[in-house]
Amino acid sequence: MSINLEQLRQTQQTLAKQVILTDAFCQSVKFIGGTDVGFEDDGHVTKAAIVVLTYPDFKVVEYHIARIKTQFPYIPGYLSFREYPALIEAWQQVTQKPDLLFVDGQGVAHPRRLGIASHLGLLLDMPTIGVAKKKLCGQYESLPKQAGSVTPLQDKQEQIGWVLCSKNNCNPLFISAGHRVSQDSALKWVNLCLRGYRLPEPTRWADAIASNKPLFKNFKHAQ
DNA sequence: GCGACAG
């Protein structure tokens, strides 16, 4: 398999123009989804997890895991091409489609404004929000490690997202609009989904499912 | 040239 980054770059630039940064979903949110990707067999298998939670009580409605052969390497700035195939496969198994989807990674806080959250949002035609644990690009002023503190993430005179301290003494999260949501709403929804942990509930559950963490193991045991 | 670099 050969990779033409120049071509993929063109693809991103074209798709980026289709991203909608306004709140085009006005219905009440009753279900929120979360996605995360993990790897198995030394990276040869991509494992995608999608979870659907009720809002605002965050009960697990359903979850799905898809495993496919990994067919693209990790290249900063091109993460979506590595992960979206598995995510789409998992998405097709979802019965109760959520009103809003939290994606692990950047939304428009990306060099070409098409992080995985935006890319997936376009492919699924869904409102998405990017929740990343690390910065990909942009600059921001240092902020206190106090839950609730937030500062804009900027790139060339443009706000591309937010840097949010979601829990005391924890590293901040990098929040950005994915698709069909405004930057303000992206931040608002993340705050509405925080429950005392660093990660908002949809992301926390998806992470636990994709990586088979205690939260998920205990949940299965109780089922 | 050098550092930075989602998962």
Next chain:
DNA sequence: ATCTTGTCGC
């Protein structure tokens, strides 16, 4: 992302 023990702090 993943491989992994103990350890420090709230």
